[in-house]
Amino acid sequence: MATEAFEEIVEDFEFLEDWEDRYRYVIEQGKDMDALDDALKVPATKVDGCASQVWLHATIEGGVLTFDGESDAMIVNGLIAVLRKLYNGLSLAEVLAVDARGELERLGLNEHLSSQRSNGLRAMIERVRLIASGG
Template sequence: MASAAFEEIVEDFEFLEDWEDRYRHVIDLGKAMDPLDDALKVPATKVDGCASQVWLHPNIENGVLNFDGDSDAMIVRGLIAVLRKLYNGLALADVLAVDARAELGRLGLNDHLSAQRSNGLRAMIERVREVAAAQA
């Protein structure tokens, strides 16, 4: 159920042989994102449960989810970029149907993130799902 953009990340990861290269690729994805406007870094967009500062700003138009985000940690910024590839452009019902854990497992992220980062990633996924559920 993953988007074409997410499938591109899966393909990229297949070419990267070791986790160091994959980790660097995730960071590069984060660096390529436009920064979130400081005016959007408010308590309503802040994600609790992350060790670093994380903000997700959803935009729903015609039943389709897109979101921007930012973090003060480069790897987390990269994880936001990965989640954007997974979810952006999907209809709200499709967002809720995505098995994020399984999809991210295809990248090996479940095995290579610290417990704190894993908890933060789960918190970000939950926020995306909550937004989609509230608007669906």
């Protein structure tokens, strides 16, 4: 149950056979995001469990989740962009129903991220799920 935007990433990854190209693609996704306003980089939006600095700021309007984020690491910015494409625009119930691990496995990210990056990615997913569950 992925968004159309996420399906586009999956399709793009199918054309990029070399992992280095995929890595660059993820970084480019992050570079295409707008910077998070410094006023939103506060302890409440900081994600614990990430090796780098990560902030996620979510809004819920009409039961639909959207979030922005930023990191001080280029690859993590890219991972935030991928997660935004996975979740943004979904209802809260849909966010909670997404098998993020399964969807991200379609990209092969788990095999190519360091354990610290994988832990950080899990922490970001958990933060999005916590927000969607009202926590």
